Amino acid sequence: MKRISLTQYLVEQQRQSNALTAELRLLIEVVARACKTISHSVGKGALGDILGSADTENIQGEVQKKLDVISNEILLEANEWGGHLAAMASEEMETIHPIPNRYPMGEYLLMFDPLDGSSNIDVNVSIGTIFSVLKAPEGMGQPTEQAFLQPGTAQVAAGYAVYGPQTMLVLTTGNGVNCFTLDREMGSWVLTQRDMKIPEDTKEFAINMSNKRHWHPPVQRYVDEMLEGKTGPRGKDFNMRWIASMVADVHRILNRGGIFMYPADLRDPASPGKLRLMYEANPMAMIVEQAGGAATDGHGRILDIPPTKLHQRVPVFLGSKNEVEVVTRYHGE
Ligand code: AHG
Numbered sequence: 151m152k153r154i155s156l157t158q159y160l161v162e163q164q165r166q167s168n169a170l171t172a173e174l175r176l177l178i179e180v181v182a183r184a185c186k187t188i189s190h191s192v193g194k195g196a197l198g199d200i201l202g203s204a205d206t207e208n209i210q211g212e213v214q215k216k217l218d219v220i221s222n223e224i225l226l227e228a229n230e231w232g233g234h235l236a237a238m239a240s241e242e243m244e245t246i247h248p249i250p251n252r253y254p255m256g257e258y259l260l261m262f263d264p265l266d267g268s269s270n271i272d273v274n275v276s277i278g279t280i281f282s283v284l285k286a287p288e289g290m291g292q293p294t295e296q297a298f299l300q301p302g303t304a305q306v307a308a309g310y311a312v313y314g315p316q317t318m319l320v321l322t323t324g325n326g327v328n329c330f331t332l333d334r335e336m337g338s339w340v341l342t343q344r345d346m347k348i349p350e351d352t353k354e355f356a357i358n359m360s361n362k363r364h365w366h367p368p369v370q371r372y373v374d375e376m377l378e379g380k381t382g383p384r385g386k387d388f389n390m391r392w393i394a395s396m397v398a399d400v401h402r403i404l405n406r407g408g409i410f411m412y413p414a415d416l417r418d419p420a421s422p423g424k425l426r427l428m429y430e431a432n433p434m435a436m437i438v439e440q441a442g443g444a445a446t447d448g449h450g451r452i453l454d455i456p457p458t459k460l461h462q463r464v465p466v467f468l469g470s471k472n473e474v475e476v477v478t479r480y481h482g483e
């Protein structure tokens with residue numbers, strides 16, 4: 151079988167469509183290279199002094215793991231000098247990271263969750279990196295936070311790397327979803343799945359059940375009905391999976407269907423959910439929609455939400471179209 155590298159794939163995309171500019175191609179390759187470096191660190195584990203806590207707190211109020219900080223640094227360093235970016239923003243940084251003025255400024259904005267699934271780092275379970283690319287508004291000088299507050303529909307590319315038994319890169323530039331596997335010996339990304347599609351129906355759901363008592367009634371109803379199985383209103387038995395790394399849960403859904411939920415809930419004070427719109431919900435929603443699935447916040451399409459702040463949190467329901475439709479309908483009843 152002829153091997154197609156990420157570079158070859160991107161060059162061919164660039165020839166075919168005007169959407170993929172040379173600058174965007176460079177951006178994607180640089181992000182992919184950074185993910186390769188992160189993957190290498192992840193693989194070293196205790197031997198690389200990358201496990202455990204960094205004893206600092208991020209803007210989310212979470213204690214940072216060493217690998218959260220290391221991955222953030224790797225992505226910043228890799229993307230600073232190429233001239234393809236106007237600024238970056240990350241889960242691990244309070245505000246945006248402008249490009250230092252010793253480097254030229256490009257026209258794209260990059261956002262990332264440098265290390266997704268932090269609670270799984272120290273137990274050797276799959277983790278990942280999520281990224282989202284926007285175009286900087288025209289005629290803008292030094293970008294501000296405001297420049298990033300564009301709806302998900304404005305994304306020109308989105309993707310994630312999953313560091314599991316294999317390291318994979320899943321990518322969309324608005325023209326379907328493709329998956330690349332890292333050839334560790336050669337150090338190159340090889341196209342291994344073309345045009346991934348999420349089945350419209352599923353018998354599998356993913357939610358953190360330990361929060362059940364806090365859920366809003368529509369989510370209670372939806373999950374209760376699934377749990378009733380064959381003899382309940384849904385007329386079939388459902389299976390449950392929860393990895394606690396969004397990348398790994400979404401990757402499973404891309405491969406065999408399912409619905410992933412991180413709802414808002416009634417905790418005191420009421421929680422808007424845990425996941426962040428700009429670097430978790432939006433990129434995953436773009437990937438899922440490009441693969442024929444759906445992604446809502448329980449009411450409307452995630453990609454249509456007008457962001458109000460960089461670290462905004464949103465409820466997330468995504469995956470197999472028909473299931474996302476049911477739980478979204480329940481929210482409206
Ligand atoms: P992060 O590690 O980037 O902070 O994100 C963790 C997120 C997401 O990956 C996962 O789906 C969810 O948190 C798990 O939450 P619970 O701890 O409630 O299971």
Ligand code: MN
Pocket residue numbers: 210212241268
């Ligand atoms: Mn975190």
Ligand code: MN
Pocket residue numbers: 263265266267396430
């Ligand atoms: Mn995350």
Ligand code: MN
Pocket residue numbers: 218241263264265266267268
């Ligand atoms: Mn993270």
